[in-house]
Amino acid sequence: RPGRILNEVLFFPSEMACVEHIFTPSLPHSCLCPLPHGVETSFSLLLQYILSASSSLDLCVFAFSNMDLSRAVLALHSRGVTIRVLSDKDYVAITGSQIGVLRKAGICVRCDVGSVYMHHKFAVVDSRLLITGSLNWTLQAVQGNMENILITEEPKLVQPFVKEFHRLWARNDPA
Amino acid sequence: RPGRILNEVLFFPSEMACVEHIFTPSLPHSCLCPLPHGVETSFSLLLQYILSASSSLDLCVFAFSNMDLSRAVLALHSRGVTIRVLSDKDYVAITGSQIGVLRKAGICVRCDVGSVYMHHKFAVVDSRLLITGSLNWTLQAVQGNMENILITEEPKLVQPFVKEFHRLWARNDPA
Numbered sequence A, B: 001r002p003g004r005i006l007n008e009v010l011f012f013p014s015e016m017a018c019v020e021h022i023f024t025p026s027l028p029h030s031c032l033c034p035l036p037h038g039v040e041t042s043f044s045l046l047l048q049y050i051l052s053a054s055s056s057l058d059l060c061v062f063a064f065s066n067m068d069l070s071r072a073v074l075a076l077h078s079r080g081v082t083i084r085v086l087s088d089k090d091y092v093a094i095t096g097s098q099i100g101v102l103r104k105a106g107i108c109v110r111c112d113v114g115s116v117y118m119h120h121k122f123a124v125v126d127s128r129l130l131i132t133g134s135l136n137w138t139l140q141a142v143q144g145n146m147e148n149i150l151i152t153e154e155p156k157l158v159q160p161f162v163k164e165f166h167r168l169w170a171r172n173d174p175a
Ligand SMILES: [Zn+2]
Pocket: A018, A019, A020, A031, A032, A033, A034, A035, A037
């Protein structure tokens, strides 16, 4: 049974490829965009892990400007998945930030108000799957930088992040 | 046996505490510095994991200015551990960078010459233990930022990083 625990590493920059089929699986061959189709990339795998959420997504990212990642989070929200987003107060106001878009859609967003720079970039799917690494949720990071993302279900790695998220979420309660 | 695999998460900022005993364990109670003593912190644990190397340390970090981390790498080098450091070409020249210090000590350093920004911050100890996360090897990151570091021996997580290091190391061979 321990051998069945998911452990995977994705490296970036990701190849450029169309990800439309991930969002609209019912229309697999209909996309007319100029990007390559039918190619599995680090980025398409990342999107699929995020979209695998069935009950909750806890997201702690200081920078969030990637439109496809934003689209994935919005899709989960419209499916009824409970989303919580914790971001850095200084980054939220920056051009291209998707945090305002998520907020307008009704997603619960809290900004870290501490004096300390929030450098995390992790997500916890269904309190069970950890997605973490060097990758910021920006277009530059996905297509431009050499980055890594770990994806693991190992409880000894996932649980500390679940706990840290709860701690930061409670600490930044605006109420 | 799979249950014995090391998996640990460290969160930062680390408490400030003296780490002198880690470098000179033979003199445990002799330090006269003003920092707290005998306190185990995220940073002291990180140093100990790095210093646990007995044969090799492969380091891929775009920023390296932390003096204690530099001291740990130099200590391993003087013990005969094979060190390879891969860094970002743009960061090497920055004030406080320890890359020049490591080079002068005879440690093999290669700078990524690709057009792409190298955003990794990972280390592989003895080809067996992976240390990776959001933490840059700077003083600011260790004491100032909210960061995370994963430490794992899980082969499915370690091996992709070993392979990626070899790929990048070979690609940046100056010869
Ligand atoms: Zn397309």
